[in-house]
Amino acid sequence: MRGAKEIIKKELNRVFGDKKLIFSLFILPVALMVGMCFLMGNLMENMEDDVDAHIPTVYIQNAPEELNDAITAAGFQANITNLAKEDSLDSIKDDIINGEKDLLVTFDDGFMEKIQNYTDGAEIPEVRTYYNPSEEYSSTARTNFVTMVLEPMKQSLLAARIGNLDNITIFNIDLDLGASQIMDDQKASGKALGMMLPYFITMLLFAGVMSIAVDAITGEKERGTLASMLVSPVRRVEIVTGKLVSIAILSSISAIIYAISMVFALPKMMGGLSGEINISLSPLQIVQLIVIMLSLVFLYVSLVSIVSVFAKTMKEANTYVTPMYILVIVAGMITMFSGNTTPDTAMFAIPVYGNALCIQNIMEGDLLMSQFLAAVGGTVLLGVIVTAGIVKAFNSEKVMFNA
């Protein structure tokens, strides 16, 4: 395997000896991704801050006097305009639709009298709110108005009618909600991570392979530099091995860099999630994770490479690889939304999908050894079959020289 070793050395030199390539393969994508996550995180934060800071424009019709006290007591901040019974509401509703005004509240005529003179079977007065759920300002104003102003007002009026409110409270449910939620924190944050991670890992590994393999094989074929290796006394198997191993090394490095940067960037994007991620893997789980990812890299490298071998130009190769990329993303996404049912062990043997399932189960801490072996076995088997195809293609004059 002397030839394979030399070729691996050359391929690695090719990348690491070229600052531009290091930048475009390893630094730029990560910088873009981290930048994107930070930007999205900041934008979301800004949006929330902006909604919080916004003072809503509220119109209230037939406001009872008690309402003013309730508003003051709640500290509800708004530009309030009171309307009389006969004022038209249509133009205000139009403005709410357009997002220019935030909330309209109407109280029934004689609202307080109806409450105070209530007898069994009499009409119960109503407060109506008009708001636009598609506008952040409007829906926030409505929520705040209901929870901060109307609910306390209702409670105090109820207390005035009944006396002691405890008389109508038969029992309480979960006074201390935090103490009620008993869960394994690790498994819970593992679940959150287990949902995202398989998707990202399968996708990022493929993205890394894609950019490197097409250039290393179709690019060399197109430039005529592969032929110079074919006239050397090195066996074709060694050339293929050298190529595949070096592509695998490079894409693994790119995937690792991606993964690390994701760990830092994701919490920023998801806001408060960073505090909740609390996961520690056992040595066996770490080994399993690495084996799963390596088998996946091997499969991806062989798949992209066989396409690259048959493609005549880089453009052609990229055209064929893109649909494969989409399939990989879909396989990752299926695991993201697979719910709680664990598929049969046989399903784990389906390449890509099985690997994504494994990563998910490792994160949740319940991967069976049989499932792990099925996934690795299925992936490696397909990888070996495809690699045999590549060696055959390297021996074909039709494929290599278009003869």
Add this chain to the structure above:
Amino acid sequence: MIEINNLTKIYKLSKKQMQEQKTKKNMKKAADHITLTAKPGQIYGLLGPNGAGKTTTLRCVATLLKPTEGDIKVCGFDTVKQGEKVRDNIAFLTNEIKLDPHFSPKYMFHFFGHLHGMSDSQINQRREKLFTYFGINDFQDKKIEELSTGMKQKAAIAVSLVHDPKVVIFDEPTNGLDIVTARSVTDYLKVLRDEGKLVIISTHILSDAEKLCDNIGIIIKGKKVVEGTLQEILTKTNTKDLEDAFFELYKEYNMEED
């Protein structure tokens, strides 16, 4: 020693290729029962118009293509069954085979030296000799993509000769080179011959063949129509120079089958 025995190479054409070549046949016979022998210490020239089958023949010798019929032996090794042995004994150069543009001539020289199983000291010795002859030392550490066409060609020749091969196969050696570089290349082919190597080239430049080749084989439409020294060919065709001889043969054989 190269022994080509009854070499026939048939390409299957795709529909697109059939359209491009305006033919209704889905087969193309690029080499048609070619038999020839080239011995060490000589420069053998394959002469013929474009598309005659010169490159196909040389690619078969270099093990890149498998003969449809017949067989080829290089230094006693069969090109199909003992491909690696054959490749260890040859240098094959064409315009389509290039050195990786991202590396320097020095790096490529060492890379291919290692692929041939040479030690670093052997490689350094060969590099000293070849780089000095071709004047590569000045730009040996520059990336190949930064070199001029002539420099690239010189580097490619030097790299292909790293393992001191017994047989040098050269497809159109002076194609695309200026006269100065072309001359240094043809001069080196003579040096190789004088060292006892077998050099086989293909060309359609008749003056090259006239000055350079000890033996000439003319191929027209995949068939070898004549073989011998320049003098022998002139006598056989009853002409005064190679150009006249070539056109005599071309008139005679190109008409066939049309």
